[in-house]
Amino acid sequence: MEIIVATKNKGKLREFSRILAPMDIQVVGMEDLDIHLDIEENGETFYDNAKIKAEAIHALTGKAVVADDSGLCVDALGGRPGVYSARYGGEDLPYPQKIAMLLEELKDCPPEKRTAQFACVIYFVDEKGRGYGFEGICPGTIGYQCKGERGFGYDPIFYVGEESFSSLTDEQKDACSHRGKALRAFAQALPEILNRP
Numbered sequence: 001m002e003i004i005v006a007t008k009n010k011g012k013l014r015e016f017s018r019i020l021a022p023m024d025i026q027v028v029g030m031e032d033l034d035i036h037l038d039i040e041e042n043g044e045t046f047y048d049n050a051k052i053k054a055e056a057i058h059a060l061t062g063k064a065v066v067a068d069d070s071g072l073c074v075d076a077l078g079g080r081p082g083v084y085s086a087r088y089g090g091e092d093l094p095y096p097q098k099i100a101m102l103l104e105e106l107k108d109c110p111p112e113k114r115t116a117q118f119a120c121v122i123y124f125v126d127e128k129g130r131g132y133g134f135e136g137i138c139p140g141t142i143g144y145q146c147k148g149e150r151g152f153g154y155d156p157i158f159y160v161g162e163e164s165f166s167s168l169t170d171e172q173k174d175a176c177s178h179r180g181k182a183l184r185a186f187a188q189a190l191p192e193i194l195n196r197p
């Protein structure tokens, strides 16, 4: 089956594609369909924002749509940047600078207090407009420096044990990541959702 992913983030889309392909779910991104809608993410939670994005693209296409809202929640910062992760330091600030800003904010934070989690809500709207949410959490820590070349966003400074998300292989990241967990829960529920009258 083919599902539209309501995202402009190429890193997310790559992960959707590689996690869902083995379950026979093909994904197409907004850019592939020439959809350039600017969706205002004015929700206060990952759930709200994922729902806003999925419903906006469903309203436009009438098709089955899935959206992801996610972010990095740092305990020492009271859960920031959280839902504002993409806007941390300004939407247009490139990730190396966002990362430098975050490391600066945490410069006096000792190792045992550098705990954090990546959170993800996947929200699916079926062709009839009914919606379903799925959550995934990945606990980890914020390192003192970047490690690895892979992935996107905050991956180089988010550590699971000794390795950062950027130094894991795709398979290793997907096995433990917030998005991997939420997408597998979605894929598992999908057959039953599609069978609903």
Ligand code: ITT
Residues within 6 Å of the ligand: 006, 007, 008, 009, 012, 041, 053, 068, 069, 070, 071, 072, 085, 086, 118, 151, 152, 153, 154, 155, 165, 177, 179
């Ligand atoms: P869309 O809204 O178009 O999907 P976005 O990048 O704006 O794209 P979000 O509003 O959900 O997406 O912002 C989530 C941000 O959190 C994202 O831009 C990354 O910076 C960060 N993030 C989420 N998952 C991540 C991951 O697996 N690795 C690194 N950073 C991640």
